[in-house]
Ligand SMILES: O=P(O)(O)OC[C@H]1O[C@H](OP(=O)(O)OP(=O)(O)O)[C@H](O)[C@@H]1O
């Protein structure tokens with residue numbers, strides 16, 4: 001069974017409260033989403049493997065550490081996932097970026113894929129799928145399917161707000177995928193939105209409401 005981890009760092013929790021507030025405007029919302037993404041990536045990369053390397057300082061030769069594992073790629077689920085990309089790249093500037101376009105039918109809540117463009121070597125990379133919202137889990141499951149179909153082997157899912165239904169759906173369909181969230185909320189409401197949530201993440205990021 002995959003791991004589900006809520007990142008309880010006080011800065012993450014404080015910033016999440018700011019963007020839940022309905023009076024937080026587009027500019028601030030966008031800035032804070034990136035800040036939270038950056039903090040989350042800092043937390044979840046604690047287990048990246050290191051190896052010894054020789055380095056010559058101005059004082060002489062020494063053996064120190066550098067990252068040893070697979071290269072990384074960040075995969076935003078469009079649109080709202082785009083809001084987290086800059087935050088991730090702030091810490092991992094060399095990461096490649098793949099895009100998966102997905103929208104949820106407002107009535108059926110079924111996801112529809114409309115765009116996929118990925119680095120050619122995703123099978124060699126550790127992939128971080130980013131999307132602020134994990135509601136029914138339909139979009140995340142379809143994005144994971146799209147990556148696996150193209151050879152991806154190491155995928156983690158990073159979301160800001162998760163609903164229990166979405167966590168269960170991803171864990172059931174993809175027991176190999178670890179999920180990280182800034183919060184686990186109460187439920188999905190009758191319109192398919194997470195409660196208490198933060199509303200429509202894409203609309204709040206891009207000012208489209
Ligand atoms: O878990 P689910 O029930 O699939 O819902 C979550 C999805 O819904 C939102 O995207 P939306 O369809 O609103 O597209 P957008 O990012 O373009 O606004 C959100 O960003 C997720 O991708």
Ligand SMILES: O=c1cc[nH]c(=O)[nH]1
Pocket residue numbers: 080133135192193194195197198199200201202
């Ligand atoms: O609460 C939700 C659920 C799906 N998508 C969003 O943007 N918000």
Ligand SMILES: [Mg+2]
Pocket residue numbers: 080200201202203
């Ligand atoms: Mg949306």
